[in-house]
Amino acid sequence: MSVLISMQSVILTAAIMLLIASWRLYEKRRSFRNITSKLPTQYGVPFVGIAYQFFYSSKVYSSLSRSFDELKSLTTCVWVATTPIILTVEPEVIKHVTSSSEFLNKARDLYAHFNNGVINGIIVNPAEKWKPDRKAISPFVSHNNLMSFFPLFNDTAQNVKRKLTSIAGRDEQDVFGVIKAFGLQLSILTIMGMKMEEGTKKYNEILNAFNILVHHMAENSVYSSVGLGFLTLTPDYKKTLKFLRELVRDLIKKNPSLKAESDEYEDGKQTVINLTLKAMKQGIYNVKEVEIQSFSMIAASYETSATAVYSVLVMLAMHPEIQDRVFEEVRSVFPDEVSSVGYDDMKKFPYLDMVIAETLRLAPPIPCIGRQTLNETELRPGVRIPKEMQVVIPIYELHRRKEIWGPEADRFNPDNFLPENIAKRHPCAYMAFSKGPRNCIGFRYAEFTLRVLLITLLRSLKFSTTFKYHDIVFMPKVTLGYEVEPLLSIEVRA
Secondary structure: OHHHHHHHHHHHHHHHHHHHHHHHHHHHHHHOHHHHOOOOEEOOEOOOEOHHHHHOHHHHHHHHHHHHHHHOOOEEEEEEOOEEEEEEOOHHHHHHHHHOHHHOEEOOOOOHHHOOOOOOHHHOOOHHHHHHHHHHHHHHHOHHHHHHOHHHHHHHHHHHHHHHHHOOOOOOEOHHHHHHHHHHHHHHHHHHOOOOOOOOHHHHHHHHHHHHHHHHHHHHHHHHHHOOHHHHOOHHHHHHHHHHHHHHHHHHHHOHHHOOOOOOOOOOOOOHHHHHHHHHHOOOOOHHHHHHHHHHHHHHHHHHHHHHHHHHHHHHHHOHHHHHHHHHHHHHHOOOOOOOOOOHHHHHOHHHHHHHHHHHHHOOOOOOEEEEOOOOEEEEOOEEEOOOOEEEEOHHHHOOOHHHHOOOOOOOOHHHHOHHHHOOOOHHHOOEOEOOOOOOOOHHHHHHHHHHHHHHHHHHEEEEOOOOHHHOOEEEOOOEEEOOOOOEEEEEOO
16 A cells, blocks of 8 residues: 555656646747747757757758758757757858857857867867967967978878878778878877877777767767766766876876977977967966867867868769869879978869868768857847857758759769859858858868878879768768768779
């Protein structure tokens, strides 16, 4: 009898809690009626919203596209769990969101997986902290400093070429793995001023740790959308975070600037670690912030650049006639092998630039960005949104909207970036590296490394694959991910 009474009590308590939660959700939805009455809105399932769609990673982008199509609007409101979020692929709204000082904060929920004590810093810091952070690190991406890195960019390109040449003529290969391995080397060298030898135990441990981190962050980004991010905090994940923190601390201790007054690396290069240590001396950072800023820049530069290079090679392998045209353009500038690519050389490849832009349109390394309002503000005429409202811009979807890119928006077509076609589009129709003051701070670093590597590889090597373009399925990870990463065959050109 007592057991029955206890069960009844539990059921009654649960029913009361459900009623209270339902009432609160109703009140919350009513409080946002001034927005939802002006924007097409998807409420989804009570307490879950449309979050259930995110658990099928391979279908996230198709679900987003379908939502915009069904609501017949380029700016919509969706409920994710119990939180209303604005989604927009409307260029004029995007221009406002990315340029207005009212949208300088990053969207809380979209970047929740960065709050792991290792990667956050300049990526997710609130506006008042982000501004001095960006100022402290900006000398790293200054023109003169990036010019000083060109020998390192070229060394990396030659190393990748040698590695890929050594596995040419075999079956299809994991080219992405090679690019990531050398990309991590370059990031640690340019950002921390430390050389990591390929193949050493330490190097392999670092590469493995990065891969584990990216995998867990991708999972966390999904689970955090419904408040279940804690499920990804596994012992393996925590062990990896500890290893990476200790790695950065060790690199900091070994940094020459701790033993000298100079703010520069040994040959005049300004690395992120030197700049952050200088900021620490000025009281801008503490030791932990030095660690986080340095590590964030390593992760950001390594993952996005490697993904971009790989995606270009995949697209060219699937479109041999376009690859041949790029090869002829490169050979016209470098009749023989490429020994070194300079800054002025990169201006001589207009068609390669179009190929890169088209690849980043269809496969943007950062497929989604988000902002959050500092105060109540206007989103567009007639629509005001409250403080801390999140606005998410799915770049992947923006780059494929037929209203913007035409009926063949999903087709790989570098002619989309002919000057006359660019002139027809809104400036915010394409944003591979975001837009506005909170754009990617390292976009020029990425552009230079991308071009040096591609020019070097495409002059000497030809890529092909049996994987078909229409079989590619992209997935949201920390950067854009492939459900299946196409393997590539490599042939050495005469």
